[in-house]
Amino acid sequence: MKVAIVGFGFNAEKSHVPAYRNRSxxxxxxxxxxxxxxxxxxLRQYPNIRVYxxxxxxLEEYSDEIDIVDICLPNTFHLESVKQALGADKHVLCEKPLxxxxxxxxxxxHIADERKRVLYPCHNYKFAPSIVHAAYLINEGKIGQPLFASFNIFGGGFQGTLPQNKRQSENNPELFGGGIMIDHGLDAISVAQTLFGGSPQQISAHIRNLNETDNQLEDLAVFxxxxxxxxxxITVSSLGSMPKSYYRIQGTEGEISIENNDIFLSVKNQPVEQIFIPTNFDDPGHANWFNGLIDNLVDCINTKNTKPFPLMEAGLVLDIIEKANHSNHNGGAWMGI
Known part of the structure; x- marks a missing residue:
């Protein structure tokens, strides 16, 4: 399948392109x-590609030669770019948030359904190797019935501090749309759905801009x-100096802890088992996760599945974030979802 990337920034160059390069x-x-x-x-990486x-x-000059449009633009441009791509009858992969x-x-x-095209949000945490393996352990009953989980995602300055985005985020913060809740909060919700299935019934949230930056984007969400x-x-924060993620899931018979490339499985009356799963949460590009996502996208296209699960999950995430904001404005009160 032939792909066109719209927006050749960090995500495209460090995450998407390395995966494409290794696929036939x-x-x-x-x-x-x-x-x-x-x-x-x-052009330095692909001397023979077309650039626009x-x-x-x-779309005017080369549309017939494209099967998939991969949108890697700042958040505020997603809507119109996706509409353009679907209007040209292309399948669409779009960076998060959709x-x-x-x-x-x-x-x-509605447009994707009408055009019979796959619209696929890039919820890449669903394909993080350690998350996939933890889901397998839970489904196999290794820790019994899950009861409690703690997720901590530290973004190390959020995307606005990446060198190529820093000036844009300072001068035009609206380009990045939202803040850490719509980005890393989305990741945490996607991880929860991957591990446990189903959906939440209530949320209590506290969202803050503790650094009091001029752009007013939140830098901490606890919910x-x-x-x-x-x-x-769940705690998501951009206050730290480097990206880090820690996950802990406790069940009736044991627990699973995830720290970067290591999973620790602790079952009652048994030694702790350490499992090495190369995941590299501290690499903001997450290039080694992307193949699983592309496999699923290609499968959806081949089977004509125009309602891929990440698209349904994108709607759930927006519902949760809307109620999180209501909860925050009401002192952290529980809100039904």
């Missing part, structure tokens, strides 16, 4: 980016989810 079923044939230096960076300044020019509110979400789901008889506590 994906051919990167075009890149769109308004910045000359980014188009030049794409505007997405419309690619959109920022439910009205936009329903609009895109609890009442998730089908399980309690899940």
């Amino acid at each position: 079923d994906i051919d990167l044939t075009a890149v769109v980016d308004p910045v000359t230096a980014r188009r030049a960076a794409a 300044e505007k997405f419309g020019d690619l 959109v920022l509110n439910k009205n936009e979400y329903h609009e895109l789901v 609890s989810l009442d998730w089908e008889e399980k309690l899940i506590n």
Whole structure:
């Protein structure tokens, strides 16, 4: 399948492209980016691809040669770019978050369904190797019935501090749409759904901008989810100096802890088992997760599955974040979802 990337920034260059390069079923044939230096960076890696300044020019000149449009633009440009791609009858892979509110979400789901095209949000944490293995251990009953989980995701400065995004985020914070709750909060919710299935019934949340930065984007969110008889506590923060993630799941018979590349399985009356699963949570590109995501995208296209689970999950995430904001504005009160 032939792919065009729209927005050749950090996510495209460090996560998507390395996966495409190692696949025989994906051919990167075009890149769109308004910045000359980014188009030049794409050409250095792929001397034979086409490059365009505007997405419309690619669709006008080269549309017949594209099967999938991979959108890696800042959040605020997702809606219109996805609409353009679906309108041209292309399958779409879109970086998270897909959109920022439910009205936009329903609009895109309707267009994708009408056009019979796959719209696939890039919820890559579902394919993190240690998360996949932890889900397997839980499904196998290794820790009995899950009761409680604690997820801590530290973003190390959030995406706005990446060198190529820093000036944009300072001058135009609205480009990044939302803040850490819509980005790393989405990741944590996606992990919970991957591990436990189902959906939460209530949320209590506290969201803060502790650094009091001028852009007013939150840098800390602490929230609890009442998730089908399980309690899940989640902390997402961009206050630290480096990205780190820690997960702990406790059940009736034991617990699972995840620290970067290590899973620790502790079962009652048995020695702790340490399992090495190369995951590299501290690598912001997460390139080694992307193949699983692409496998699932390609499978959805081949089977004509126009309702991939990450698309349904994107709607759940928006519901949860809306109620999290209501809870925060009401002193952390529990809100039904």
